[in-house]
Amino acid sequence: MQREPARTRGRPALAPRGRPTLATIAASAGVSVATVSKVVNGRDDVSAETRAAVEALLRAHDYNPPAARRTPAATTVEFLVHGDFGAYQTQIIDGVVAGGEEVGASVVVGKLVDGRPGTAPRAWARELAAAGRSGVVVVTGELSAAHVDALEHARLPLVVIDPLNLPRREVVSVGSTNFAGGMTATQHLLSLGHQRIAFAGGPAGSGCNQARLHGYRAAMEVAGLSVRPEHVLHDDFQFESGRRLGERLLALPDPPTAVVGACDTLALGVMEAARVRGLRVPDDLSITGFDDTELAGVSTPPMTVIRQPLREMGRVAVRTLLRMAAGEELDSHHVELATELVVRGSTGPVPLR
Template sequence: MLDRPHTPTRSRDKTTLATIAASAGVSVATVSKVVNGREDVSAQTRALVEELLVQHEYSPPTTRRAVTGSALVEFLIDGDFSSYATAVVDGVVEAATAADAAVVVGVLRDQRNGRYPSPPRSWARGLAAAGRTGVIVVTGELTGAHVDALAAVNLPLVVIDPLNLPRREVTSVGSTNFTGGLTATNHLLAQGHRHIAWVGGPPGSQCNQARLHGYRAAMESAGLVPVAEHVLNSDFQYEAGRRLGAQLLAGPDRPTAVVGGCDSIALGVMEAARAQGLRVPDDLSVTGFDDTELAAMAAPPLTTIRQPLREMGRVALRTVLRMAGGERLDSHHVELATELVVRGSTAEFSPRARSQGQ
């Protein structure tokens, strides 16, 4: 049984791996494995070493220096490598090239089981030991422990279009999601639709909630109360749109228009309509959100709310480098403007849709 360590008296600047190893009664190699996020250490030993690292306020030598030379930024995707993520990566890489920085692309969680690859402290120390200058996460579900672990090793964090923000002070880059939801719904209202449904992403997602609130605000401003069965949330995935679209369109009081929480959802709804013999936009109008390359390639092309995805990536990269350089930010949260792109998936409300949908 390993003894519990006493709170150290050494200062942070004098702490070495040897200091930690001596306090824990293990080898320097074992401490190094913990710092670098290696898995071949017992859970008991890992916990002891991690507690000592926190008590000593140890940070790898790479985090004690000011950012010099070419920066190395960790870009993490939480989810599938979708057309959305691809557009954001384009912006990140473009800004990195201009700043003489390099980008390492990875995943935040194991896509097979949804688990984080290692404990937050080990994960953060591994990034710092590998020479990362900062971390960017896109649509990620970070925990407070992850945020604290990055702060402990002085690695700045920027989250793009966050699903959740475990700390208010976490720096984020997004778009005007509320305005986008409002604009998409107003577009359908202006075309005469009144039975307008919503199919969105994760209920707890902040960007999804903002878009949904925009939808509700537009409906309420028009004197309409959304039907409870016509407001559905699941995932930002094509399959979720197809499944929930089929559910919406199977009933006798089907909507004549659907606001999709993202392009993938909207395309799934369009497929559900096709499977039931309905035509878009003659029988059903559909809008998306993002304006990924899939929107213009759809049949018919998708009316959608354009997020400036590449610019969001560029802003995130420039922001994380500013933070790494010690600059003070004017705001922790940046929202870029959205705009409506009208294509062929929406049309004026028609008597045909009325007779079949109301």
């Protein structure tokens, strides 16, 4: 069988603007469209020299074959989690899987490295497209603008749940009414007579954390109370972070009588710091969480929380993603589901001192 020789040498040409086609690659390589098609489809009747030249051009042009660009209404969703698979992530995953089952889509669960994919953005997006993913759902990850651009170039829709950052305003996200939740938690503590109320927050730049903090500040302002700078602290959304923040707050000369935790895990860490100091919850210190994970109901005492509909957030994210994959127009880029206060045993009247 005759093999077509390569007619180009040296470095591949730079990709032109616009989406490349087989004809674009063939013209750059100096070979026929049929030869490029053989390379793309893995045929063996192409010389090694020609194959190497064409593959180099395919990479340079960032070419995605049509089979890798398909976005069926229900195939496989890539779900990426930032951090450990804790109670919060587990409930989100449960909702994502349930949402996929409802429409016949499979879900592949993976982890982000330091909040981001571990490979270069374009290579990462190409791998997902080649694997037949219909889109990507990320929970609390920090995708860069380059990662978002790469997914867009690969025609893979993206939905972010509880985003830490949004590199573009048009990135589709699913969350809850974080501002209202922060305000409601603080108002609950105010109604119990507390005035020295602190905020134990997650990363200062996190969008959901900022919204909860603003809600806390708004409730304090409405009550005519100033917020002390030393009463607002930030760290990661982790148990150890909450314990550190709790130690700092409770070591103050005039410590708070109540703490609004930006998530359940942080609030549990604050509870541990109080226990180590010999303080009783809620007799000496009232604490609220945010999420209503399973941990909140089994803590000692059971924790008062702002409940996020975590499973429903996962389901909505998958349904939204598949609508985007099918080419449907969305009414809004940002979906917020309602939060609600769940009162348990970790909050009580301000202690008499």
